[in-house]
Amino acid sequence: MVRAPCCEKMGLKKGPWAPEEDHILTSYIQKHGHGNWRALPKQAGLLRCGKSCRLRWINYLKPDIKRGNFTIEEEETIIKLHDMLGNRWSAIAAKLPGRTDNEIKNVWHTNLKKRLLKTDQPNPNGRRINKSKIKRSDSNSSIVTQSEPANFNFREMETTSACTASSDFSSVTGGDNSKNIKSEDIESLETMPVIDESFWSEAAIDENPTMSSQSLTPLQYPFNYEETFQQTHAYASNLDDGMDFWYDIFTRTADSIELPEF
DNA sequence: AACGTTTCCAACCGCTCGAAT
DNA sequence: AATTCGAGCGGTTGGAAACGT
Numbered sequence: 001m002v003r004a005p006c007c008e009k010m011g012l013k014k015g016p017w018a019p020e021e022d023h024i025l026t027s028y029i030q031k032h033g034h035g036n037w038r039a040l041p042k043q044a045g046l047l048r049c050g051k052s053c054r055l056r057w058i059n060y061l062k063p064d065i066k067r068g069n070f071t072i073e074e075e076e077t078i079i080k081l082h083d084m085l086g087n088r089w090s091a092i093a094a095k096l097p098g099r100t101d102n103e104i105k106n107v108w109h110t111n112l113k114k115r116l117l118k119t120d121q122p123n124p125n126g127r128r129i130n131k132s133k134i135k136r137s138d139s140n141s142s143i144v145t146q147s148e149p150a151n152f153n154f155r156e157m158e159t160t161s162a163c164t165a166s167s168d169f170s171s172v173t174g175g176d177n178s179k180n181i182k183s184e185d186i187e188s189l190e191t192m193p194v195i196d197e198s199f200w201s202e203a204a205i206d207e208n209p210t211m212s213s214q215s216l217t218p219l220q221y222p223f224n225y226e227e228t229f230q231q232t233h234a235y236a237s238n239l240d241d242g243m244d245f246w247y248d249i250f251t252r253t254a255d256s257i258e259l260p261e262f
Numbered sequence: 263a264a265c266g267t268t269t270c271c272a273a274c275c276g277c278t279c280g281a282a283t
Numbered sequence: 284a285a286t287t288c289g290a291g292c293g294g295t296t297g298g299a300a301a302c303g304t
Contacts, residue, residue, distance in 0.1 A: 014273085015272095015273075015297095016272070016273075016298095017272090017273090036289080037289075037290070038288085050289085050290090051274085051275090051290090051291095052273075052274080054290075054291085055272090055273065056272090058291095059272075059273085060272080087293065087294085088292090089292075089293065090291075090292060090293085101292075101293080102271085102272075102273085102293095103271085103272095105293075105294085106270070106271050107270095107271095109270090110270055110271075111270090264304105265303105265304085266302105266303085266304080267301105267302080267303075267304095268300105268301080268302075269299105269301070269302085270298105270299090270300080270301090271296105271297105271299095271300105272296100272297095272298100272299105273297090274295080274297095275293105275294085275295080275296090276292105276293100276294090277291105277293090277294100278290105278291090278292080278293105279289105279291085280288105280289095280290090280291105281287100281289090281290100282286100282287085282288080282289100283285105283286085283287075283288095
């Protein structure tokens with residue numbers, strides 16, 4: 001999957017930085033500071049976009065960047081902070097002087113995550129608890145972690161444009177896409193409503209498209225996969241791509257039940 | 263030595279947020 | 284209050300390097 005380039009069409013360069021470019025950027029910032037990143041490349045005489053310059057400076061050229069392998073202490077710190085903060089790389093980087101969020105993120109994905117997966121024990125239900133579900137903007141709130149989801153809100157999914165088909169399902173099921181999760185989602189996962197048959201009937205939806213969740217009772221975990229499976233199947237079959245979405249959900253979440261053929 | 267596969271990391275992208283207008 | 288814009292963030296990718304056969 002190749003995305004449309006944002007810089008190339010403007011005649012700007014992409015890809016690895018040449019030593020000359022590094023030199024130009026470094027000496028410009030040392031002289032003038034970075035100020036407005038968008039304006040910087042033009043003023044410095046670089047054929048790069050401001051975003052690219054900012055990234056290069058922050059991740060590589062800044063004088064206080066620490067290069068080289070991470071120490072055991074640094075790795076342990078990352079593991080602990082990740083356990084507390086989730087994928088908030090910038091927040092983790094703030095606790096590790098000289099290390100950048102990008103570097104920490106890379107170390108996590110290439111090294112630490114694998115190491116943890118080897119030693120990590122599954123929870124009593126046989127699936128892992130994912131703790132990386134903290135909304136970035138919630139910086140002033142206490143740490144919110146999301147345990148294994150008890151259920152998912154089809155109604156919410158269908159009506160939320162940001163949540164389309166299976167690729168976004170990780171935001172609800174405990175994938176690694178913490179950016180997509182919203183504090184409301186976390187809340188809804190904690191007090192997930194029971195889905196009864198009347199809820200899924202088209203008449204009910206037509207009649208009351210904004211059905212109040214307060215009228216629904218909280219669901220106990222573990223909930224009845226088979227029951228929900230039957231209810232949601234009927235509902236999904238009426239949606240565009242609903243069956244693909246539905247099947248994806250059940251193959252990911254209900255790993256302990258057998259799916260019948262359809 | 264040649265080739266295929268995996269790992270690693272720099273750099274990119276789209277998205278969100280907050281400040282400015 | 285609504286819109287625009289720049290900065291920053293986290294997820295993802297491309298390609299070089301390392302490794303295995």
